[in-house]
Every structure is written in C-alpha cells, then in structure tokens.
Amino acid sequence: MNSNNQQNTTPRNSTLKSSYILSILIILIAISISFIPPQTNHTKIQHLKSTISKISQILGFNRPILNPNPSPPPNPNSTPNPCLLWMAPFISGGGYCSEAWSYILALTHHNNHPNNLRLTIAQHGDSENVYYWNGLPVEVRTLAYDLVNTQCRLNETIVVCHSEPGAWYPPLFETTPCPPRNSRFAIGRTMFETDRVNAEHVKRCNAMDMVWVPTEFHVSSFVKSGVNASKVVKVVQAVDTEFFDPDRYAPLDVLSLGNLVLGSRSKSSFVFLSVFKWEYRKGWDVLLQSYLKEFDSLDNVSLFLLTNPYHSDSNFGNKIVEFVEDSALEKPVNGWASVYVIDSHIAQVDFPKLYKAADAFVLPSRGEGWGRPIVEAMAMSLPVIATNWSGPTEYLTEENSYPLTVDRMSEVMDGPFKGHLWAEPSVDKLRFLMRHVMDNREEGKRKGEKARKDMLDKFSPEIVARIVSDQIQRVLDRIG
Numbered sequence: 001m002n003s004n005n006q007q008n009t010t011p012r013n014s015t016l017k018s019s020y021i022l023s024i025l026i027i028l029i030a031i032s033i034s035f036i037p038p039q040t041n042h043t044k045i046q047h048l049k050s051t052i053s054k055i056s057q058i059l060g061f062n063r064p065i066l067n068p069n070p071s072p073p074p075n076p077n078s079t080p081n082p083c084l085l086w087m088a089p090f091i092s093g094g095g096y097c098s099e100a101w102s103y104i105l106a107l108t109h110h111n112n113h114p115n116n117l118r119l120t121i122a123q124h125g126d127s128e129n130v131y132y133w134n135g136l137p138v139e140v141r142t143l144a145y146d147l148v149n150t151q152c153r154l155n156e157t158i159v160v161c162h163s164e165p166g167a168w169y170p171p172l173f174e175t176t177p178c179p180p181r182n183s184r185f186a187i188g189r190t191m192f193e194t195d196r197v198n199a200e201h202v203k204r205c206n207a208m209d210m211v212w213v214p215t216e217f218h219v220s221s222f223v224k225s226g227v228n229a230s231k232v233v234k235v236v237q238a239v240d241t242e243f244f245d246p247d248r249y250a251p252l253d254v255l256s257l258g259n260l261v262l263g264s265r266s267k268s269s270f271v272f273l274s275v276f277k278w279e280y281r282k283g284w285d286v287l288l289q290s291y292l293k294e295f296d297s298l299d300n301v302s303l304f305l306l307t308n309p310y311h312s313d314s315n316f317g318n319k320i321v322e323f324v325e326d327s328a329l330e331k332p333v334n335g336w337a338s339v340y341v342i343d344s345h346i347a348q349v350d351f352p353k354l355y356k357a358a359d360a361f362v363l364p365s366r367g368e369g370w371g372r373p374i375v376e377a378m379a380m381s382l383p384v385i386a387t388n389w390s391g392p393t394e395y396l397t398e399e400n401s402y403p404l405t406v407d408r409m410s411e412v413m414d415g416p417f418k419g420h421l422w423a424e425p426s427v428d429k430l431r432f433l434m435r436h437v438m439d440n441r442e443e444g445k446r447k448g449e450k451a452r453k454d455m456l457d458k459f460s461p462e463i464v465a466r467i468v469s470d471q472i473q474r475v476l477d478r479i480g
C-alpha cells in the first residue's frame with residue numbers, strides 16, 4: 001500500500017488566519033466549540049485542506065466577510081479537547097454533502113456535551129459545485145471557512161470519512177485521502193440504496209475502526225453482506241427542523257418557475273411536488289405513469305418535478321415527452337394533467353419555500369440511503385408518499401405519512417450494482433395514494449403535523465448532536 005501521497009503534516013504556515021472570523025461566528029451562531037489559537041505549535045492538516053482552500057481562494061473566501069475583531073487571547077493552561085475531523089463532499093451539493101452539513105451544523109449549535117469536541121472539516125469525496133456553495137447561507141459559508149482552519153494533531157484526531165467507500169483510502173478515484181495517515185481512529189460514514197454491499201465496499205468498511213450507517217435497514221444489510229457486526233453502528237441523520245419550519249415561510253411562486261411539459265399552465269387547487277436527481281432509481285417513471293393515468297386536466301392538479309442531471313443532459317422536458325410517447329400511456333380525452341419541471345438552480349435558502357408551495361410530496365424511489373427531500377418535506381408538515389423500503393423505513397409510519405407498500409423486488413439492471421435487488425413500487429398503489437391524499441386533505445394535514453412532530457422528536461439537530469457526541473464518547477473511552 002503506497003502511502004507517499006498522503007503524508008506531510010506540514011507545520012502550519014500562518015498565511016491563513018482564521019481569527020478574524022471568530023467573533024463573527026460567536027455572534028452569528030453562538031457556537032460552543034473551542035479553538036486552538038494560532039500561537040500554539042499544533043500542526044495543520046494542510047494537505048487535506050488544499051481542496052477547500054483552493055475553492056476558498058477562487059470564491060474570495062480568504063478575505064474577511066465582515067469587519068474582523070481580534071481573537072481572544074489564548075489560555076496557556078487549557079488542555080486541548082479531543083478533535084473530530086469530518087471529511088465529506090461539503091461543496092458538492094449532493095446527498096452526502098447536505099447530510100454532512102446537517103451533522104456539522106448540529107454539532108456546532110448543540111455541542112454542549114461533556115466531551116467538548118473540537119471540530120474541523122475537510123473537503124473529500126465528490127466534486128465541487130460553485131452554485132451550491134454560493135447558495136449556502138452566509139453563516140454556513142463563514143463557519144466552513146473557520147472549521148477548515150481549526151488546528152488539530154492528526155495523531156489525536158478521530159476522523160469521519162463521510163462518503164461512499166470507494167472514496168476511502170486508497171481511493172478508487174482522485175480525492176483527498178481518508179482516513180489520513182496517522183489519524184487516531186477512523187470512522188466510515190456511509191449508506192447504500194440496494195439490498196446489499198458489494199465485496200469491495202465490505203472490504204473497505206472492515207478496514208475502518210467503525211462504520212456508521214443511518215438506519216436499521218443498513219445495519220442489517222451491511223452485516224448480512226459481511227461487514228463486521230461489532231463495527232457497525234446506527235447513527236441517524238438530522239433534519240434542520242428550525243430551518244425547515246412551515247411557520248417561517250411564504251410559498252415560492254412555482255408556477256412562474258416551472259417549465260410546463262404537459263397540460264396547461266394555470267393555478268391548480270392541488271400541487272404535488274417531487275425532488276430528485278434524474279436517475280432510474282428515483283422511480284420518476286413510476287411517478288409519471290401513476291400521475292398521468294390517475295389524473296387529467298379536469299382534476300385541477302399539478303405535478304412539479306425539481307430535478308437535476310445525473311450522468312445525463314438536462315433537457316428533462318424532452319425526456320418526459322419521449323417517455324410518455326414511448327409508453328403505453330394514452331392521452332386522456334380531457335387532456336393531460338399538468339406537469340412542470342423546475343430545472344433552474346434553487347438556492348438552498350429557498351428550499352423551505354419550495355416545499356411550502358406544495359400540498360403533498362411524492363417520491364416512489366426504488367431505493368434510498370436516507371431520503372433527505374422526504375424528511376425535509378416532513379419537517380415542513382407536508383403529507384408524503386414514499387416507498388416503504390430501505391432508508392425511509394427508519395422514519396415512515398402509517399401515522400406520519402403514506403408509506404407506499406412494496407410488493408416485489410426487482411433486479412438492478414445496469415451500472416456497478418447490477419444484480420443487486422431493490423424495491424419495485426407499484427403504479428396502481430401510487431395512483432391510489434395520490435388520489436387519496438388529494439381527496440382527504442384533513443387527514444393529510446394531520447399526518448403532516450405528526451410528521452413534523454416526529455422529525456422534532458427523533459431527528460432534530462439537537463437530538464442527533466447528542467447521538468453523535470455519545471458515539472464519540474464511546475470511541476474516546478475505547479482509545480483512552
């Protein structure tokens with residue numbers, strides 16, 4: 001195993017001074033993480049952070065965002081707190097990215113646990129997306145910049161490699177090495193969307209000291225696939241229940257944002273929303289079939305699809321029209337029910353308003369790691385219809401949603417996970433549920449309220465921060 005490309009914990013050079021951000025941070029988000037002042041001789045995990053530094057430079061984040069104040073003087077008697085280095089695709093905008101942010105924000109805002117972790121982050125895994133970065137709230141970007149500059153000794157650091165196992169050292173594609181050499185303890189944080197984990201990923205999981213997965217479904221599928229059971233721990237994901245709070249927002253004007261693909265453009269009395277990457281796994285074909293078979297233009301209903309490309313071009317309108325033409329779908333006598341695509345970039349800060357514009361959320365995926373848009377919609381008190389298989393079984397119940405029962409599994413037909421199984425949602429069942437949620441608004445509202453309550457009780461940042469801190473404490477107890 002050649003590890004030449006991952007050494008060099010070069011001594012910190014003093015060009016990147018983070019001190020000016022400290023006071024802003026304290027004001028903005030009252031974080032309770034303590035920082036090692038630049039005067040100490042702790043080494044900087046420079047090589048790991050080159051990627052995010054680079055983007056910081058490009059984006060101009062090496063200059064102060066607000067007027068700086070000097071950092072507080074160092075306390076010479078303070079003993080360093082344990083350090084947690086979270087490595088994830090923080091600027092990719094994908095699933096692992098928003099998931100990683102949910103942990104970081106939870107830990108930052110609710111780090112009142114006795115182990116008083118110092119937290120630092122590094123970019124790792126997927127590629128970077130400047131639009132996503134720019135769409136993040138300024139506090140989050142400021143926090144990112146500061147966390148990147150937290151000083152830690154690698155040999156005293158617990159590392160979380162939050163990505164697909166193919167990105168773990170030695171990576172199967174170009175990315176910053178995770179775990180870095182000489183780190184104290186390595187945790188792989190991952191998940192999967194099919195019924196099993198392939199042999200290569202099992203091997204990579206077993207090379208970690210611990211593996212965190214978000215659901216019982218994953219605990220069982222990972223162990224069944226050969227991951228050492230004593231390493232696998234369930235650590236659920238947080239949903240930002242304060243940010244995704246229906247009382248705080250007015251709806252986004254989706255009618256003017258959406259590109260009309262089928263039907264006619266007009267205000268409708270019921271709006272279905274779906275949010276997904278354009279890939280077969282997401283069951284967009286099932287969704288379109290169900291919706292277009294069940295409704296026509298007289299139903300005064302519309303379906304908005306917020307989607308973005310996944311190894312495909314972005315002409316989703318064409319893809320939908322082609323799909324409809326190639327399918328056995330017959331145009332209703334009264335004309336198609338309206339379908340809109342939103343393919344313009346929606347800034348992260350506008351997402352709650354998007355959910356707020358909908359009456360119900362629907363996602364008939366074949367498999368999900370967690371299903372972030374589903375829990376976001378639930379936190380926004382929407383009734384949701386989602387496939388009751390894989391990750392979402394962790395939080396979907398009859399009381400808080402419309403779990404779409406799975407009656408058969410199907411084989412993954414192509415890609416690296418060919419031969420694995422995932423769920424095949426039924427078009428007829430989805431039709432039934434969509435009609436039902438539209439005809440039973442009061443029931444939907446009650447489920448939506450229960451959904452928000454469940455998100456607050458089980459997956460709020462405060463609760464998840466406590467779960468993570470407890471796990472880290474277990475690690476600290478173990479490594480002494």
Ligand SMILES: *[C@@H]1O[C@H](CO)[C@@H](O)[C@H](O)[C@H]1NC(C)=O
Binds near residue numbers: 153155156
């Ligand atoms: C980490 O390295 C530093 C400096 O080399 C050393 O003083 C310290 O004892 C080491 N910590 C552990 C836990 O090995």
Ligand SMILES: *[C@@H]1O[C@H](CO)[C@@H](O)[C@H](O)[C@H]1NC(C)=O
Binds near residue numbers: 209228229230231
């Ligand atoms: C599983 O992991 C534990 C601790 O992480 C280790 O002690 C044990 O030897 C491992 N078992 C196998 C079969 O590798």
Ligand SMILES: *[C@@H]1O[C@H](CO)[C@@H](O)[C@H](O)[C@H]1NC(C)=O
Binds near residue numbers: 267268270300
């Ligand atoms: C459809 O619903 C909207 C909103 O409730 C209403 O303004 C509109 O008149 C309805 N259209 C028809 C054709 O019923």
Ligand SMILES: *[C@@H]1O[C@H](CO)[C@@H](O)[C@H](O)[C@H]1NC(C)=O
Binds near residue numbers: 393404
């Ligand atoms: C959803 O799936 C879980 C786990 O398989 C199961 O226990 C539950 O009964 C299912 N719920 C519905 C409504 O099908």
